Amino acid sequence: MMNKKPKIVILGAGYGGMMTASRLQKANAYQDAEITLVNKHNYHYQTTWLHEPAAGTLHHDRTRMLIDSVIDTNKINFVKDAVSEIKTDEKKVILENGELEYDYLVVGLGSEPETFGIPGVNEHAFSIRSVNSVRLIREHIEYMFANYNKEEEKHDDYLHFVVAGAGFTGIEFVGELSERVPELCAEYDIAREKVKIYSVEAAPTALPGFDEDLVTYAMNLLEDRGVEFLINTPIEEVTAEGVKLKGGEEIKSRTVVWTTGVRGSSILDKSGFETMRGRIKVEKDLRAPGHDDIFVIGDCALIINEEINRPYPPTAQIAIQQALTCAKNLKALLAGSEKLQEFKPDIKGTVASLGGKEAIGLVGSKKLFGTTASAMKKVIDNKYLYQLGGMPLVLKKGKFNVF
Amino acid sequence: MMNKKPKIVILGAGYGGMMTASRLQKANAYQDAEITLVNKHNYHYQTTWLHEPAAGTLHHDRTRMLIDSVIDTNKINFVKDAVSEIKTDEKKVILENGELEYDYLVVGLGSEPETFGIPGVNEHAFSIRSVNSVRLIREHIEYMFANYNKEEEKHDDYLHFVVAGAGFTGIEFVGELSERVPELCAEYDIAREKVKIYSVEAAPTALPGFDEDLVTYAMNLLEDRGVEFLINTPIEEVTAEGVKLKGGEEIKSRTVVWTTGVRGSSILDKSGFETMRGRIKVEKDLRAPGHDDIFVIGDCALIINEEINRPYPPTAQIAIQQALTCAKNLKALLAGSEKLQEFKPDIKGTVASLGGKEAIGLVGSKKLFGTTASAMKKVIDNKYLYQLGGMPLVLKKGKFNVF
Known part of the structure; x- marks a missing residue:
């Protein structure tokens, strides 16, 4: 028993999981533990860049890297599989094609789109969340342009693009798309004025929470590029034909991109953790309450900004900082110490x-x-x-x- | 009346119409006649190159050129419009947005896909016939690849490509597609063996009429690239799910490209000309029988290869040669001569x-x-x-x- 190394399992190779693995590798933690990183794909991608390949302004390969080009798989095991459930009482993770035992678990399972229960979102809207999903958005947009001139009867809705949500991701995507549209018009022989980009936001402002001068600058600039803002305008339903707005108006569109925010991972709910919209309110040392062997980082971790008594929005910045703390705390545990570092975001x-x-x-x-x-x-x-x-x-x- | 110049109207800016216009311009025929070229688009494209942009191996802009970059529109009028009908008794052409009178008419209206009455072709199959149609094929193929990994349940038919017809165009397209597939697999993270390219031909051989050694070379090469040939296999129906073959077998596919040959223009039938599958059997001087003021060239013209007593297949090569004869004969008519040159194809x-x-x-x-x-x-x-x-x-x- 003495010479059996403890097992660390890291779930997810997003910002949090990837950086944790990289730090543990650099700190030579693999000498004291058997470390395994689990991820659905054999690559890591930069979620915060995905609005670019979605619009087609950057190739998706620029946003991703093979995991084994960053992680030395002689030091850290890599398992390409999807996580189904965490069985905390058995200290086991159920994968689609197997299972893994752990002594310490790092949960970095990322987020899922938040639909707020609005009907039709899952069926008819695109989301900016993975290489696969943004590659499809790019191709779908090009396909709409290619179809437009091919058909005798012109379908103007092919050239209407609705971006639901004018938060960070929505605005960044609209920015890229408005840059791409003139290129697409040239490529497919279509007059620019035929193309409509709608930025639809339920809140009373675009980029809620952002400085007002910056919001004004962004909106003016995007309007100059032809973006139409519909602020204070909740979407009531997404259909195959477009979106229905509160008040009864409808925008005909074949391309609705849903960017109204994210929730944590449904795997956590399924595994019996207490969550708020898929996120676990973690202890100061990033461990899940009642689970001294489980760290939760990234979009799955809920931490409160005590200055305003509201949760920090989940960002790459915070996920990366959490990974540094998490790796240090794991090192401490491996060394037999119980004095763990407290996480303090530094925005x-x-x-x-x-x-x-x-x-x-x-x-x-x-x-x-x-x-x-x-x-x-x-x-x-x-x-x-x-x-x-x-x-x-x-x-x-x-x-x-x-x- | 004496100083009124005769009107020459050229319908279509394909190989035949474009070359006729270019030759008349070079021969300064615009000094003796008012010449008008009519075309649906403001560009000319090379039909024989279209299998490349269809597969995505060449950009479609490489296959086309603005008409006014080749034709001097101070010398030859250009009208961008689609032809609806020729009224021979009134010496008038009806366009979608107007009409034109003529003294001499050159018909170069090109071809339409030949469906042989097989159900579902017009509704469900793509064709390689214009910049718009091949751009759509390229985008459709990419869209299928992009969808494949996005969907949880895998649809193998997204990656099955059926090319109906192993004639010249079908084989050329299959050749390009088999070159492109490895690139697409890399781009969309798909294993090559998932992708199927079927070349389906009703005749007992691919490239019917071609030399046997060459056919063998082509088929071996394409099979090495993973193309599956179904020779002697008529297609009975095209559906939204794929093709039904004679004998009851079915190939599931979302992408059926129809290349089983062409017929002439349905505008000719509509205008009361006697045609064989949309083609007019022209006199030796390329005029339509009974119409001394109408030349017919390119895919609309039927000429017999007397050595074998069968029609020459319509090709760019013949269309270009016909244009040279047609331009000379128009010059002769303008000069008051009735001695017109006979057309002899030089294959x-x-x-x-x-x-x-x-x-x-x-x-x-x-x-x-x-x-x-x-x-x-x-x-x-x-x-x-x-x-x-x-x-x-x-x-x-x-x-x-x-x-």
Whole structure:
């Protein structure tokens, strides 16, 4: 028994899981533990970049990397499989094609789109959540353009694009799409004015919670590119023909992209954890309440911003920071210590890209606009790659301004 | 009356119509006649290249050129409109948005897919006939690949491609598609063996009429690339789910490309001409029987190969040669001569591309294989561009071997 190494199982290779694995590898934790990373795909992708391949402005391969190009699978086992359930009482994870025992578990299972129970979303709307889903959006958009001129009777709804939700992802996608549309019009011989992009938001403003000057800058810029905002306009239903708005109006569209926010993982509910919309309110050391052997990070972890007594929105930034704490705490446990570090998010800022060389951002209390913000966005993206895989990964997958 | 110039109207800017217009321009015929070219689009495209953009191996813009980049519209009027009917008794052409009077008419209205009355072809099959139609095929194929991994339940029929007809176009398209599939598999994370390409032919051989050695070479090569041939296998019906073969077997597929040959233009039938499957059996000087003011060229013209007493298959090569004769005869008529030249096709050879650097061909009695044939194909393509627009057009739109 003495020489049997404890088993650490990390579920999910998103920002949180991937960075945890990478840190444990760097800290040589594999000498003291048998570490296994489980993920549905054999690649890791950058969720925060997905609005770009969805619009077709960046190739999806730029947003992903093979897991074994970052993780040394001689040191950390990699299992390509999907998680079905966590059996906490048996300390076991049920996979679609097998099962794994653990001594310590890291849950980084990410998020699922939040539909708010609105009918038709799952059946008729696209979502920006994975390489597979955004590749389909890109192809679907191109297919609509290709069909338009082919058919004798013109279907204007082929060229109407509804983006539900004007939050971070919705605005970033609308930004990319508005940049792409002129290219698509040239490619498929279609007049620009035939194409409509609708940004539909239930809240009284686009980018709720963001600084007002930045919101105004973003909306003006996107309106100049032909985006039509429908603010304060809840969607009541998504159908095969488009969306029905509150008040009875309808937008005919074959392409509805759903970006109204995310919930945590339904696997957690299924496994008997107490969650709030799929998220576990974690202890200060990132462990699940009542489960000293389970860390929860990323979109599955709920932590409260005590200044305003509301949850922090789940972001890549927080997931990455949680992974650093989680890896340290696992190291401590392996060393026999029970003194775990408390997680404190350090929000450095937020930058939203608007397509092309445009962006808006808030770094500390400083507002950034246009190319300055856009450059900052690239710095943030590259910093993550640096943390994960050092300079080689930055050079391979990073974003650079081409002068 | 004396100083009123006669009106020449050319219908269609395919190989025949475009070359007729170009020759009349070069011969300064616009000094003696008011010449008008009518076409549905403002561009001319190379029908014989369309299998490439259909498979996505060449951009469709490489196959087309703006008409006014080749024709000087100060010398020849260009009308962008679709032809509805020819009223021979009134010497008038009815367009969708107007009408045109003529003294001499050149009919170069091209072809339509021949369905042989097989049910479901028009509703469910794609055809390789225009920039719009092939752009849609390319996008449809990519859309099928993009959908495959997105859906939880795998639909193998998304990755089954049925090409109906193993004639010239069918084989050329299968060749390009078999070259493209490995790229698509890499792009969409799909194992090559999941993808099936079926070449289905009712006749007892692929490429009927072609030299047997060349057919064997082509079939072996394409089979090596994973193409499955179903020869001697008539299709009885095309449905939304695939094709039903004679004998009851069914191939499940979402993508059926119909290449079983062409007929002439239904506009001719509608206008009261006597046709054989939309083609007018023209006099030796290319005029329609009983219509001394109407020349018919290209796919609409039926001419008999007297050596074998069968019609010449309609090809770009013959259409181009007919255009040269037609332009000369129009010049003669404008000069008051009634001595018109007889058309004699000069079949220099036939080359079928097989994708990549592969092709087969017969030039005179010489059989060509592989890269030799492929190089010859490019020479033929470039020769047409040279005839049409001189060296500048060859350099702009030509095909070159890149060493």
